[in-house]
Amino acid sequence: MRTLFDSIYEIVLASWGVLLESAPYVLLGFFVAGLFKAFLPHDFITKHLGGKGASSIVKASALGVPVPLCSCGVLPAAAGLKEQGAGKGAVTSFLISTPETGVDSIAVTYALLDPLMTVIRPVVSFFTAVAAGMAVLYTDRNGIDAEPAVVSAASGSSCSNSCCCEQKNEKKQSFTAKLRGGMTFAFGELLQDIGKWFLLGIVLAGLISVFLSPEIVSVYFGNEYLSMLLMLAIAIPLYVCATASTPIAAALALKGISPGAALVFLLAGPATNIASLTVVSRILGKKAVIVYLAVIIVMSFAAGMVVNNLYGLLGFDIADWIQNASHEDGGIIAVGSSIVLLILIIRPYLSGNK
Template identity: 25%
Template sequence: MLPAATEPALRESWRFFVHLAVVLVPLFIGGSFLVGLAEEYLPPEAVERKLRGHDEGAGNVLAAGFGAVTPFCSCSTVPALAGLLQAGAPLGLAFSFLLASPLVNEIAVILLLGVFGLKLTAVYVVTTFTAAVGGGIAIGRLGLGDHVKDVQGLTGGTDAAAAGVATDGGTVECGSSCSTPVQRSHRTRVGTAARGAWSFFVDTLPYLLVGMTVGALIHGVVPVAVVQRVLGPENPLAVPLAALAGAPIYVSMSGMLPIAASLSEQGVPVGTVLAFVIGGAGVSIPNLVLLTKLFERRLLLVYAGTVVAIGATLGVLFNAVFV
């Protein structure tokens, strides 16, 4: 027999869990399908090739744009980043790509749309994209290029054309040994993306369930006063605390957004919630572990500090605008 006060809290947690499932699961599957299409038409090696030779400014905008529309996971982003650096791309341009990739990717945007609505999501996309461009330019001017490790062996797609594998547009590019290009049909690409979306959903479902469970328990069981005391507007350190707290909690965006939705429902200001999401997505433990293969400690600290600064700055801005 549960205590009298516990049963209503658990019922409320279950109600919120169902609400999150109804809203987020279809969005996640749809977002995963768009991710699959993006990777079918724009694989990492094509991104590397298109970004080579661009300079500061327009190159940072282009790099952030590719980072936003090519939602590679960390295991693909880091080799693509290594390929850019090995090909001689400026460090600042590579950083714009690296900053935009986790913060402005399709799944994050679609889930934010379901949680916070069109207006706030649009402002989020514009501000994080601008921050990725500006952050890359600023880091590029610090002269930290000698803190990049030897990237040989980390590049996954730089030799794709030479090996005769599909690069941009699905056509096999090769040397004189190849006589007939192979073109995959749009129907084949869509089918591959659909199968990949379902497979990705099945693989990610445990994280999504954990995130929804934690979010539901925060919503139904944790007293609002406790959440407000730690992350509410009366705590002057709430925004930077949220940006830092996201990193150890983050496993995947699918698990992060249900917790963010719950915090928002508990009255946590939207900027504080987004600082939590940005900090987690950009400075997640898996992401940092992979980046240690590419960056020396000083450059890794610069990256982590930049992400936390972006999260804290945008958090304060959103709290001021979306009262």
């Protein structure tokens, strides 16, 4: 009979295994995010989202894909875009594509899932954002834009740093100074916002690995359509960032959940949560939020069905890929990356800065 100590030990061991697989890619993702912060002009996104036409929606969707902001950090950024003249459609697209993916979550998807899902996730995120932006544009053509509320990162969200999206006047800086500033942001402010949720995702993945049996999955998640509906029901109210959702989805896939259901969780979880939806309604209006949520649900469900058929057609088994990856010896790089990542996440709490 499994004792409490045995259960805790198994959870820690399973969580450590997930961390070993993902830590090098997480650090790589944050490094790239730091490069974006250092060398992408602060007004680059705003410049390309002006206007209220279809082109601004496509640009917003594309530009949001690599930007590493969580679903709460994107809110003040979106409010700022609307305040500077971006249309509701473009703002809606940015609100969806940005939290659903990012350079950090794309890297972790490759580490914990498989190359096919690594490509599918940002592609579906882009088209979901375009569809939502277009829907808001055409349903709100006769409406009057409400005045955008001033949204802080703490308003109805779990983010504690508004600096993840603040725009500063650019000054001429040396390459070294820009790089230092970008890395300080990525491994400081951004990591503080996302890191705790990533660790929570790692622990939840460990809990799923230990306590969720394949028998339970076959009973409750065996039906393709029911499993995707259950994932939607779980993901929509839950706060989980794109990076943190990945180990959870990987653990569920390893237990037998379909790739489509895993994708639904990866898309709907980061883009929606009860807290952020209240703030989005202040930015876009209630009518636009209904359209926003409806498009995410429909596109996630449709993408899940397409992905299930695609995996079946190609003969891919996502569980086999995850198992093969997890059997590889992490080595010194994985262990070192895991220790460094843990130190970076925990350090602010130990120093009393959080």
